[in-house]
Amino acid sequence: MREPASATKGFTHFVVTQKVRESATISSFVLRPVRDDSHLTFRPGQFIVVRIPLAGGAQVLRTYSLSGNPDDPSQLRISVKHERAPVHLPDVPAGVGSSFLHESLDVGGQLEIAGPSGEFVLDESSERPVVLFSGGVGLTPMVSMLHRLATGSARPVYFIHACEDGAVHALRQEVLALAAARPNIRVHFCYRTPNRDDLELGHHHSSGLISRENLQALLPLDDYDVYLCGPRPFMQANWRLLRGLGIDKARIRYEFFGPATILDEDEPTPAPAPTQPDAQPVADTQMSVRFDPSGRSVPWDQGCHSLLELAEQAGLSPSFSCRAGLCNTCLTPLVSGSVEYIEAPLIEPEPGQVLLCCTRPTSSVVLALGDLQ
């Protein structure tokens, strides 16, 4: 039986069939499998991992949400922001992955991708109204969700997008066309600093930062499913606004496009589990996890999904991105002990290294994981 591309754990070659400039900073890449016999399925909100070749044969892995129509099985689309070098910081280089995609990849070029994957997906079993709330390039998974909601659902939808101005606003016409496809889809664009064209043409509905008043006016009292994605300050500010409007934590699903931190920093963080004296050996029925060089040691908590979750629960901030064994961002030296993989990693780590996001200990372990990564 032929395996659908969505089920592949390894990398598959895709060819770029279209490259579309969506705004001053964002371009879309439409991708089809080189072996044109794969059936591409993904859930709206999922991402793929892209292998980016670098000079000298090196490579990096980067994660991109799928921004296209989940009901088109023939192709995938990603929309990528070019992370240019900041003009005011001459020593900081441009982003390697997005620069390669923008500057060196054109129609006809090939990319190796893995996935689709990810748990930040539209809950289609729910009948609640949906709020798709994005900042900047965080709109990509929302556009894919909007495709599905516009054609396959009658749920009320509120598509709220914040960005700098009309010049960097991507996929605007597509969102408006989807919203016009059926009643009960409301769109609100908020530009932080609208330019002259925006002001003349009325491209946006509000300006400045999204405020509590904006949200209150937009969202009538109801029980919503909220999907939130954007840069860190956007996420923190709007998480608080949503919580302030009484929206339950469990109703707010979110995705960070980079190393994430705890969102609700205004809420008490769980106290670190009690520290154990170093030298005491621990029976493996009470497995411990020690983080070097601090020497902090916590008992393994069976309620944790992975070592990553345990480390976060202990107050550490390990780097992560995909949380699915695909991107190697959470690769950490295993000083001693053994682990099992709850999800097979895409690329098997070298001996002595573990992927925190998809492992659990099978004995007491020591990890080389500082307080700050």
Ligand SMILES: Cc1cc2nc3c(=O)[nH]c(=O)nc-3n(C[C@H](O)[C@H](O)[C@H](O)COP(=O)(O)OP(=O)(O)OC[C@H]3O[C@@H](n4cnc5c(N)ncnc54)[C@H](O)[C@@H]3O)c2cc1C
């Ligand atoms: C689940 C998920 C989904 C995502 N979806 C999307 C998407 O749909 N679209 C999208 O555009 N992105 C998306 N991303 C982000 C994407 O994966 C990349 O992180 C992004 O493209 C930047 O990668 P890069 O290689 O260009 O930048 P990197 O090389 O990783 O650099 C990142 C930033 O750091 C700066 N930098 C580089 N070196 C230094 C240094 N020495 N000191 C200080 N700063 C430095 C760069 O200028 C750049 O701004 C997603 C991420 C995740 C985790």
Ligand code: FES
């Ligand atoms: S966070 Fe991507 S492999 Fe662990």
